[in-house]
Amino acid sequence: MILNNPATxxxxxxxxxxxxxxxxxxxxxAAINAMKSLSVSTNLMHxxxxxxxxxxxxxxxQISRQSLHKNVLxxxxxxxxxxxxxxxxxxxxxxAVASQSYDALTEPNKKIFHGKCFVVDDNIDTDQIxxxxxxxxxxxxxxxxxxxxxxxxIGLNAKYGRxxxxxxxxxxxxxxxxGANFGCGSSREHAPVALGAAGVxxxxxxxxxxxxxxxxxxxxxxxxxxxECRVCDECKTGDIVTVEIEGNKLINHTTGKEYxxxxxxxxxxxxxxxxxxEYARRTGMIAAPSS
Amino acid sequence: MASPATATAPSTSxxxxxxxxxxxxxxxxxxxxNSKATAAWKNxxxxxxxxxxxxxxxxxxxxxxxxxxxxxxxMTMTEKILARAAERSQVSPxxxxxxxxxxxxxxxxxxxxxxxxxxxxxxSQAKVWDREKIVIIPDHYIFTSDERANRNVDIIRDxxxxxxxxxxxxxxxxxxxxxxxxxxxxxxxxxxQEGHCRPGEVLFGTDSxxxxxxxxxxxxxxxxxxxxxxxxxxxxxxxxxxxxxxxVMDGEMPHFLLAKDLILQIIGEITVSGATYRAMEFxxxxxxxxxxxxxxxxxxxxxxxxxxxxxVDADQITFDYLEGKTSSSFEALYSDEAxxxxxxxxxxxxxxxxxxxxxxxxxxxxxxxECRHIKIxxxxxxxxxxxxxxxxxxxxxxxxxxxxxxxVPTFLVPATQKVWMDLYTLPVPGGNGKTCSQIFEEAGCDTxxxxxxxxxxxxxxxxxxxxxxxxxxVSTTNKNFPGRMGHxxxxxxxASPYTAAASALTGFVTDPREFL
Numbered sequence: 001m002i003l004n005n006p007a008t009x010x011x012x013x014x015x016x017x018x019x020x021x022x023x024x025x026x027x028x029x030a031a032i033n034a035m036k037s038l039s040v041s042t043n044l045m046h047x048x049x050x051x052x053x054x055x056x057x058x059x060x061x062q063i064s065r066q067s068l069h070k071n072v073l074x075x076x077x078x079x080x081x082x083x084x085x086x087x088x089x090x091x092x093x094x095x096a097v098a099s100q101s102y103d104a105l106t107e108p109n110k111k112i113f114h115g116k117c118f119v120v121d122d123n124i125d126t127d128q129i130x131x132x133x134x135x136x137x138x139x140x141x142x143x144x145x146x147x148x149x150x151x152x153x154i155g156l157n158a159k160y161g162r163x164x165x166x167x168x169x170x171x172x173x174x175x176x177x178x179g180a181n182f183g184c185g186s187s188r189e190h191a192p193v194a195l196g197a198a199g200v201x202x203x204x205x206x207x208x209x210x211x212x213x214x215x216x217x218x219x220x221x222x223x224x225x226x227x228e229c230r231v232c233d234e235c236k237t238g239d240i241v242t243v244e245i246e247g248n249k250l251i252n253h254t255t256g257k258e259y260x261x262x263x264x265x266x267x268x269x270x271x272x273x274x275x276x277x278e279y280a281r282r283t284g285m286i287a288a289p290s291s
Numbered sequence: 292m293a294s295p296a297t298a299t300a301p302s303t304s305x306x307x308x309x310x311x312x313x314x315x316x317x318x319x320x321x322x323x324x325n326s327k328a329t330a331a332w333k334n335x336x337x338x339x340x341x342x343x344x345x346x347x348x349x350x351x352x353x354x355x356x357x358x359x360x361x362x363x364x365x366m367t368m369t370e371k372i373l374a375r376a377a378e379r380s381q382v383s384p385x386x387x388x389x390x391x392x393x394x395x396x397x398x399x400x401x402x403x404x405x406x407x408x409x410x411x412x413x414x415s416q417a418k419v420w421d422r423e424k425i426v427i428i429p430d431h432y433i434f435t436s437d438e439r440a441n442r443n444v445d446i447i448r449d450x451x452x453x454x455x456x457x458x459x460x461x462x463x464x465x466x467x468x469x470x471x472x473x474x475x476x477x478x479x480x481x482x483x484q485e486g487h488c489r490p491g492e493v494l495f496g497t498d499s500x501x502x503x504x505x506x507x508x509x510x511x512x513x514x515x516x517x518x519x520x521x522x523x524x525x526x527x528x529x530x531x532x533x534x535x536x537x538x539v540m541d542g543e544m545p546h547f548l549l550a551k552d553l554i555l556q557i558i559g560e561i562t563v564s565g566a567t568y569r570a571m572e573f574x575x576x577x578x579x580x581x582x583x584x585x586x587x588x589x590x591x592x593x594x595x596x597x598x599x600x601x602x603v604d605a606d607q608i609t610f611d612y613l614e615g616k617t618s619s620s621f622e623a624l625y626s627d628e629a630x631x632x633x634x635x636x637x638x639x640x641x642x643x644x645x646x647x648x649x650x651x652x653x654x655x656x657x658x659x660x661e662c663r664h665i666k667i668x669x670x671x672x673x674x675x676x677x678x679x680x681x682x683x684x685x686x687x688x689x690x691x692x693x694x695x696x697x698x699v700p701t702f703l704v705p706a707t708q709k710v711w712m713d714l715y716t717l718p719v720p721g722g723n724g725k726t727c728s729q730i731f732e733e734a735g736c737d738t739x740x741x742x743x744x745x746x747x748x749x750x751x752x753x754x755x756x757x758x759x760x761x762x763x764x765v766s767t768t769n770k771n772f773p774g775r776m777g778h779x780x781x782x783x784x785x786a787s788p789y790t791a792a793a794s795a796l797t798g799f800v801t802d803p804r805e806f807l
Contacts, residue, residue: 123563123652125772132748132775135400136432136439138446139516140407155774181564184597185772186748187499189404189515209597210568211499215515276517277412286412286525 111223111245111272113201117252118153118173119237120160125185126212128155130194132186139193148190149197161237163198170199175241177250178205179232182224183212189219196221202243204250204261206230217267220275225250226262234259365627367535368602369570372510372624376493384534384633392424393492393509395522398478399429399440401497401515402447408520419454420526426458426487427451428478434465434741437751441465458487468708468741476707476742479503479675483587484709486617490605491624495522500675500769502593506586507613508605508623513594533570533599534633535626536561540575542641547807549685550585551677551767551787553577553638554592555646559656560636566598569633572626573603577640583612584681591676592769595653645802647765648785651773659790662800668762670697670795671776672788673704673740674747677767680713682788687719687730689792692806696735698798702756703736704745711742736795749777765794 134151137144146169153163153171164171176195182205183191192215195203202223203216216224223245231250235241239254243261245268250259264271273279280286363381366374374382376390397405410417419425427447432440444462451459460481462474475481479500482488490508494501497519504511514528522528538557558565571593573586581589586603593601605623645659672678672686683705690697705711714727722730728739737756746756747768754777758764761780768776771783786794789803796806 123772125770127748127770127772127775133751133777136437136443136751138403138407138443140404140411155779157773157779181567181597184563185499185770187497187501187513187515187594188401189517207564207567209564210599211513211515211594215517218515218517218521276521277408280521 112242112247113174113223113245114242115174115240116172117175117177117235117237117239117241118160118163118171119177119232119235119239120156120179120182121232122179122206123181123184124156124178126183126188126191127185128157129153129183129191130188131155134194135188135190137190139190139197145193145197148194149199152194152198152200173237174199174201175243176200176203177232177235177241178203179230180206182206182208183216184209187211187215189215192216192219192221192224202245204231204243206232213267217270218276220271220273220278223264223271224267225264228260228262231259365629365631367570367572367630367632368508368604368624368626369510369535369572369600370532370630371626372491372493373530373532375491375624376510382532384532386532387529388532389527390493390530392495392522392526392528393489394424394426394482394487394494395519396426396428396478396482396487396494396496396498396501397447397519398427398431398498399433399443399447400431401519402427402429402450403443404516405497405519405523406446406450408516409523412520413524417524419456419523422455423457424526425454425456425523426460426478426482426485427456428460428475428481429462430476430478430481431744431748432750432754433462433743434468434755435751435753437753440751458485468711474708476705476710477675477678477744479587479591480679480706480710483507483583484616484707486613486619489613489617489619489621490609491622495519495528499594500591502598502601503587503591503675505590505593505601506583506603507609508602508625510600510602511590512600531568533568535570535572535630536566536598537572537574537632537635538638539635540573540577540638540640542577542639544577544580544640545643547645547789547802547804548640548643549787549789550581550588551785552643552646552790553640554589554595555648555653555656555785555787556638556643557636558592558596558654559646559648561596561654563595563652563654564597565654566593566596569598571596571598571601572632573601575638577638578603579606581608582681583608584679587679588676588682592653595769645787645790645804647790647800648771650771650782650784653770653785655771658802659786659793659800660802660804662784663802665784665800666763667699667765667784667794667798667800669699669756669758669764670701670791671704671746671756671764671766671768672702672791673706673745673756674766674768675706675744676747676769677788677791678704678706678710680710680717682767683710683714683727684717684719685788686792687727688721689789689803689806690730690734690736690796691719691722691725693734693793693796695796696733697795699795701731701734701736701795702746703731703739704756705739705742707742711739714739734796746776748775765791765800767791 130151137148139145139148150169191212200222202225204225204227207226208224213224216222235252239252242251245264248261248263250261270276270279273282366381370382373388373390377388382388429444448461460473460475462471464470468474482504488504488507492509494504494509494511495514499513501511501513518528573589590601604625647657647659647662649655649657705714718724719727719730740755746754749757758777758781761778763782765784765786767788771785773779776783784800793801793803793806
């Protein structure tokens with residue numbers, strides 16, 4: 001399949017993908033210029049095709065519960081996280097031409113997430129996202145990473161409902177919709193990591209606490225998107241939604257309403273790459289790890 | 292360097308946009324793409340290219356403002372510190388700059404994750420950028436039988452040994468903290484007491500209350516494991532320069548008020564997101580009169596308002612505190628007279644009253660005297676916010692005044708070994724030579740516990756003073772979100788040590804004026 005074979009992707013003529021985004025291009029050269037002042041190697045590396053920016057994880061399959069849009073949903077929800085990375089093993093990934101099709105099999109880099117949403121409101125702090133007693137789990141250890149995910153949102157008030165069912169370790173809600181100041185509280189990176197490990201793809205909030213936003217981008221675990229209005233007031237947990245990163249929109253299929261999202265901006269390519277280290281490597285800022 | 296630093300600085304109205312705008316960009320040296328400054332730069336570039344193509348005059352090299360001698364605009368302390376650390380003559384709020392880090396702190400909860408990332412990204416044989424600039428302080432989950440927590444301390448010890456980390460405040464004998472000569476306790480207080488906080492420097496820590504160190508006139512902010520792993524390998528971090536909010540406090544500090552009341556006042560005023568992406572600068576005659584520990588309490592809770600960092604001018608009080616603690620040289624920086632602030636708030640401190648932050652948010656401000664009817668189950672005095680020597684002295688003062696026993700279990704958790712020692716050795720003013728520990732014992736409080744973060748954030752189930760059933764607690768800690776101290780339905784009232792002690796004596800949330 002095209003996704004699992006970066007070589008196939010690399011051999012595709014970039015011009016068939018349409019205009020290179022000037023944003024990403026300029027950023028790369030600017031990034032390289034700025035990186036020169038660093039004391040580490042700035043050689044632009046030939047990047048070996050990587051399948052994952054995280055330690056190798058067993059390929060976990062999300063059990064899809066949706067009967068609508070079965071094929072598309074299965075693809076998105078069952079795609080292991082690392083596929084996003086393997087599609088971007090070229091510097092300056094060209095942006096796909098916008099299309100109406102939801103067939104992710106041929107347009108994997110459109111970054112569209114589809115599924116049930118979980119709705120919370122304002123000031124959801126890190127103690128609710130991942131209570132402190134679970135902080136003994138070290139996110140860089142693969143088995144503990146998975147465990148962390150299984151505890152995501154366990155500190156929430158019961159009124160929101162269960163984020164992860166008792167017998168599951170992954171959530172059935174790939175999209176979280178929140179109000180103001182999502183992720184406030186601690187600087188613990190365990191918060192966005194737990195959400196990502198649980199299977200969350202994107203959060204759409206009114207706005208974020210800065211450390212949480214920064215950690216989401218640096219780890220590349222989730223896309224922290226901002227809405228123009230209080231989407232959390234108009235959506236209910238269980239609504240089927242689609243989030244289009246590049247289209248800057250959220251569609252609620254259950255209510256039929258569409259919402260404009262603020263562009264992810266420069267944080268986008270960092271998350272696409274899989275986090276700040278992958279991004280820094282691709283822009284020549286740091287060398288590939290020496291073993 | 293490729294930077295539009297020559298463009299005019301963004302206007303205030305532009306800065307106000309950042310509350311809901313793009314908060315994080317990796318475009319180094321570039322202002323965010325939708326700013327006026329960038330638009331001006333874009334136009335400049337386009338024009339220059341066009342002229343060159345037609346007339347081919349020699350194109351002047353783009354020079355930094357310093358070399359062209361163009362007028363530098365006034366900067367706030369935070370901007371100056373970041374400019375210096377980025378080796379730039381000036382920076383503006385909203386700019387992303389790579390700064391050289393003077394110190395990186397991590398502890399037992401985030402250390403292992405940070406180390407894991409460091410090794411994965413830089414290689415298992417990689418060396419840290421500077422073995423003297425990393426301070427590793429186990430303090431969160433120490434006195435517990437939780438195996439993973441104990442393993443985490445082992446992980447950071449192995450790393451400290453492998454990398455020959457100069458500052459690692461180890462603990463190996465959990466049964467008696469005093470048997471561990473290196474062990475300190477709560478990281479933020481240990482950093483201050485061991486002389487790692489110095490004016491004008493840049494400090495990052497894997498803990499939200501790293502902003503505590505801003506009391507020393509330095510830039511100090513909390514980060515996650517990934518950013519910390521990055522610093523470990525490179526010694527640098529990409530930072531977005533925050534605009535500064537200014538809080539001017541004047542007037543004589545009433546005898547019943549403490550620094551905790553001041554910061555609760557501020558957070559209640561601007562809300563838990565009022566300072567998101569902002570630096571909070573504290574000034575005014577009242578602030579000048581505060582001790583270092585008071586200033587730390589103030590800066591400690593900057594993050595509870597969403598702030599990136601907090602700063603207080605370094606002055607003689609700072610230099611006296613640092614005397615004998617550090618041999619490193621430092622150069623303090625101060626805000627220019629004409630520096631621009633996003634907002635300014637003024638307080639007449641003489642009019643303020645003791646406060647609490649009611650459940651479940653640090654900005655749920657209320658007057659302590661209006662909560663007199665709230666029955667409580669316990670009192671907790673501890674943490675980086677309210678477990679310092681002066682905090683305990685204040686609590687002891689109330690208990691001397693009252694001459695009674697506490698009506699509810701009162702837990703005392705000194706922040707560090709030094710604080711613990713002080714409780715047992717220093718006489719309390721007005722206590723007839725008695726020490727804090729004696730006064731607390733007479734009042735029926737629990738014996739001062741092992742110095743560590745304790746139950747401030749709940750922790751493993753067997754953590755001392757953890758709230759394992761729903762109860763109402765008055766606490767000198769910093770956060771009261773649901774489940775913060777353990778049980779999801781626990782109710783936490785944040786308060787000053789005076790208010791906490793007064794509440795312990797009555798069994799209800801109590802204004803300390805009842806005893807002062």
